Every structure is written in C-alpha cells, then in structure tokens.
Amino acid sequence: MSKLKVPYIRLIEALVLGNMPYDGIRDILDELEMPILDKTSVSSLQKDLLKSYKKFHGKESALISVFPDMLSIEREWVEKRELSEAYAEYFTPTYAEYRGVVGARKMYSDPLLNRSLRALALAGFNETDIELHTNGKYEIEFDSRDYIMFFRYFFNVNEWTIKERKAYVSSQKWDNYTTKVFKQALLGDKPKLLWQLGFSPGIPMNEMLLDMTNDTYFHFKMNIQDSPEESMKWAGVFKSLKAQLDKVEENTQDQADQYQEMVFKIQGTDVDTEIVNIEDTDAEIPEGDIFNLEEVDPDIIDKDELDSLG
Numbered sequence: 627m628s629k630l631k632v633p634y635i636r637l638i639e640a641l642v643l644g645n646m647p648y649d650g651i652r653d654i655l656d657e658l659e660m661p662i663l664d665k666t667s668v669s670s671l672q673k674d675l676l677k678s679y680k681k682f683h684g685k686e687s688a689l690i691s692v693f694p695d696m697l698s699i700e701r702e703w704v705e706k707r708e709l710s711e712a713y714a715e716y717f718t719p720t721y722a723e724y725r726g727v728v729g730a731r732k733m734y735s736d737p738l739l740n741r742s743l744r745a746l747a748l749a750g751f752n753e754t755d756i757e758l759h760t761n762g763k764y765e766i767e768f769d770s771r772d773y774i775m776f777f778r779y780f781f782n783v784n785e786w787t788i789k790e791r792k793a794y795v796s797s798q799k800w801d802n803y804t805t806k807v808f809k810q811a812l813l814g815d816k817p818k819l820l821w822q823l824g825f826s827p828g829i830p831m832n833e834m835l836l837d838m839t840n841d842t843y844f845h846f847k848m849n850i851q852d853s854p855e856e857s858m859k860w861a862g863v864f865k866s867l868k869a870q871l872d873k874v875e876e877n878t879q880d881q882a883d884q885y886q887e888m889v890f891k892i893q894g895t896d897v898d899t900e901i902v903n904i905e906d907t908d909a910e911i912p913e914g915d916i917f918n919l920e921e922v923d924p925d926i927i928d929k930d931e932l933d934s935l936g
Contacts, residue, residue, distance in 0.1 A: 631786065631794060632663065633780070633782050633794070634655075634781065635671075635782070636708060636712065636779050637780060638651060638655075638663065638668065638671060639671065639675055639707065640712035640713045640715075640716065640779070641654065641712075642671055642672045642675055643675060643699070643709055644713060644717040648665050648669075651663075658731070658734060658735070658780075675707075678703075679703060682700070682702075682703045711726060711727050711775055711778070711779070712779050715731075727779055729768050729771070729772030729776075730772050730776040730778075730780055731780070732768070733768055733776050733780075734780045734781075738764075739760065741823075742760060742763075743756060743777075744781050744808070745810075745811045745819060745823060746759065746760075746819070746823075747777060747781055747783055747784070748783060748795070748808055748811040748812060749811040749812070749814075749819050750816075753770075753773050753774060756773065756777075757773045763824060763825055788812065791812055792812055795808045795809060807819075807822060810822055836871060839867040839871055842860050842863045842864040843860075843864050846860040846861050
C-alpha cells in the first residue's frame with residue numbers, strides 16, 4: 627500500500643495498473659471532483675505498485691519493466707491488491723464477473739449522499755451501520771456491494787488513525803457546512819453527528835432530556851455569582867425541562883406497568899392468546915413537541931426554589 631494518505635488511492639492504483647497515462651488519470655479524478663495528484667506522486671505510486679508486482683513473480687521479476695497488457699496480467703495478484711473491480715470498470719471485459727464500480731461511482735456523484743457517507747466513515751462507523759442509516763434516509767437503489775466498493779475505491783479511511791483523519795480534513799477545501807460536518811465527525815460524538823446529518827440518533831427521549839437538564843443546571847451554577855439575571859434564565863429553563871423529563875418518565879413507567887400486567891395475565895392463563903398491539907391499550911404515547919423552550923418564563927422561579935437549586 628502506498629504511503630500516500632489519499633482515500634481513493636486504490637482507484638488511482640487500478641488506473642495505473644492499466645497503464646493509463648497521467649492525463650487520463652487526471653481527467654477521471656477531475657470528473658469525480660477529486661483532488662488531483664501531481665505527476666510526481668502518480669509516478670511514485672506506479673513504481674511502488676510495479677515493485678509489488680515484481681515481488682509476486684520472484685525470480686522472473688528481472689524481466690519485468692512495465693505492467694503486462696490487460697489480458698495477461700495475473701488475476702491472483704490483482705485480487706490480492708483488491709483492484710479487480712475498478713480494473714474491470716475502466717479496462718477489460720475479461721474481468722466482467724467483477725461487475726465494476728458503477729454503483730459506487732453513482733454514490734460518489736450524489737453530493738448529499740457522498741457527504742453523509744464520508745462523514746460517517748470519518749467518524750468510525752462500519753459499512754453495515756452506514757448502509758442501515760443511509761438506506762433509512764435516502765430513497766436509493768444501491769446494494770451492500772455498492773457500499774463495499776465505495777469504501778474500497780472512493781473513500782477508504784478504515785485503517786487511518788484519528789491523527790491521519792484530522793490531517794486529511796484540515797488539508798482539504800470544502801464548503802463551510804461540509805467542513806463543519808467533517809470536523810464534527812472527528813470529535814467522537816456519533817449521536818450528534820447522526821442528528822446533524824439528518825439521521826435518527828437512536829437516543830431515547832428521556833436520555834436527551836436528562837442530558838439537557840444537567841447542562842442547564844450547571845449553566846445556572848456557573849452564572850449564579852457573576853450574572854444572577856442570566857442564572858435566573860437558566861433556572862427557568864431547568865424547571866421546564868425537569869417537568870418534561872418527569873412527564874416522559876411517568877408515561878414510560880405507565881407503559882411498562884401496563885405491559886407487565888399484560889404479561890402477567892398471559893402467563894396466568896391456559897387459553898390461547900393473541901399478541902397485544904400497544905395501540906389497542908390505554909397506554910399514553912407522547913406525540914409531537916413535548917417541550918417548547920420559547921415558552922419558558924424565568925420569573926416562575928421564586929426565591930425558595932432558586933435557593934433549593936443552588
């Protein structure tokens with residue numbers, strides 16, 4: 627593997643393997659809007675790849691100075707380098723069973739999907755989780771193989787360290803929002819990244835409310851000496867969030883109690899029973915916005931409550 631830290635390095639290797647001239651490689655990268663490597667870097671990559679190929683041949687390597695034509699190059703070595711699919715895409719129909727990388731290339735050409743895929747990869751999500759998240763958000767026709775090809779040829783950072791990922795993000799120029807998303811991906815807060823990308827972070831409402839309630843309490847504590855007025859505002863937000871948290875936890879407990887009662891009744895009877903749909907019970911399921919911070923009135927906190935918070 628080349629020392630060059632480029633997420634689409636295997637795509638370039640496949641193009642080099644087919645003896646594509648530098649201008650052709652540059653045109654393909656330009657079409658995909660990928661940063662273009664300079665001619666010296668591509669030449670260095672070609673030397674490293676040829677060295678690997680000659681090592682594969684052992685004693686016969688002295689006779690090799692360039693890659694053979696596409697019909698005679700050994701598939702075993704091409705497969706070992708994981709270059710078969712891209713090689714088939716750009717050069718030879720004799721590799722037709724590898725199906726090329728058409729799907730992955732389409733994924734890369736979709737700006738929103740591409741940004742989401744790269745951000746999730748930078749954050750350390752595996753291919754399966756990325757596929758589940760994106761299939762749930764986008765109406766797309768891509769299968770699991772397309773995801774594998776995408777992260778093999780178009781954005782492969784799987785073996786990079788966090789330091790290398792940060793260096794890569796810092797070295798590139800994107801629009802402000804993309805830069806913000808990629809930097810967020812490197813912070814380790816996966817639920818927040820999912821939310822920022824428009825996915826469901828999968829965090830229960832009571833956990834989010836508890837996190838927000840804790841934050842407002844400490845903002846209250848930090849401001850109580852230097853800015854009492856600001857502290858009062860945070861106290862008001864705290865009280866509102868705490869009330870909503872209590873409501874969610876009460877509803878959750880009610881549903882748990884009703885479920886347990888149903889289980890108890892089912893276990894206590896000898897007759898055949900049906901699975902009960904929660905919508906057919908009296909359990910209350912919260913809907914819509916369960917809180918609105920704009921309605922918070924800081925004046926609802928009296929002195930006794932303020933003292934109890936402190």
